[in-house]
Amino acid sequence: MNINVARNTELLILLIFVSVCGTAPLNGRIVGGEDAPPGYWPWQVSVQLRGNHFCGGSLINKEWVMSAAHCFSGLQGENPNKVSRNVAKIILHPNYDSETYDNDIALLRLSSPVRFTDYIRPVCLAASGSVFNNGTDSWVTGWGAVKEGVALPFPQTLQEVEVPVVGNRQCNCLNGVGTVTDNMICAGVLAGGKDSCQGDSGGPMVSKQGSVWVQSGIVSFGFGCARPNLPGVYSRVSRYQSWIKSRIPYNDFVFDIIQN
Known part of the structure; x- marks a missing residue:
């Protein structure tokens, strides 16, 4: 895939309700969630093609967005805030596997920088070596389906849902041995009812560390949505610190190491 092909498409990035690193001044695929108040998740991105949302993403500095590789592997070619x-x-990870979803991460360079406001800010990224233990409180946001096969209804307000991290060993047993690699992290409520879903792919999973939000995962895949004992699977951001730094020519983004 030509990583410059998007220059001639109508692929747009919308930064909505979204707004420096990991701070949300207005903060006091989603199933079982609720409307997110404006400004709560200022790094949230909607990736759109010809005006239609198809994936999420997260703003990591003024000119770059991080998302999931599977959103773009086959691509050729009103809110006041x-x-x-x-x-x-578009840069896909060179080792992305479209069958297993391993290394499901992509970087998108914007046509021009954005200006940070209370509604538009970058997220901090989990550094190499970060640990998110089983049960770590996490939040996922997006405009995806609210149930399997049920699109987010008008006015399509950004949704938020709180889900705990599920350890990789347990997640592998639940989703099928060998499904979850070290490049992945899982989260979900084992009783079901809360999860990311179709349309949330590429969006962020974040955890709060003190007063700062750190992105631990990228929505990647799952078996259905919010089904019992089938937690969602996310790309583990901390595994990609070196790759991200190698692809972005200036390092005006922040990696925070987390030890839960």
Whole structure:
């Protein structure tokens, strides 16, 4: 795939309700969630093609968005707080596996930088070596389906849902041995009812460390949505610190090491 192909498409990035690293001044795929108040998740991105949302993403600095590789592997080619940008460049992880979803991460370069406000801010990224133990409180946000096969209804307000981390060993047993690699992290309520879903792919999973929000995962895949004993699977951000730094020419983003 030509990573510059998006220059000639109508692929847009919308930063909505979204707004420096990991701080949300207005903060006091989603199933079982609720409407997110404006400004609560200022790094949340909607990736759109010809005006239609198809994946989420997270703002990591003024010019780059992080998302899931599977959102773009086959791609050729009203809110007062939103801004729109064309995508100038798409970079997929070179070892992304479309069958297993291993290394499901992509970087999108915006056509021009955004200006940070209370509604538009970058998220901090989990550094290499970060640990998110079983039960770590996490939040996932997006505009995906609210049930399997049920799209988010009008006015399509950004949704938020709280889900705990599920350890990789347990997640592998539940989802099928070998399904979850070290490049992945799982989260979900084992009783079911809360999860990411179709349309949330590429969006962030974050945990709060003191007063700062740190992105631990990228919505990747799952078996259905919010089914009991089938936690969602996310790309583990901390595994990609070196790759992200190697692809972005200037390092004006922050990696925080987490030890729960």
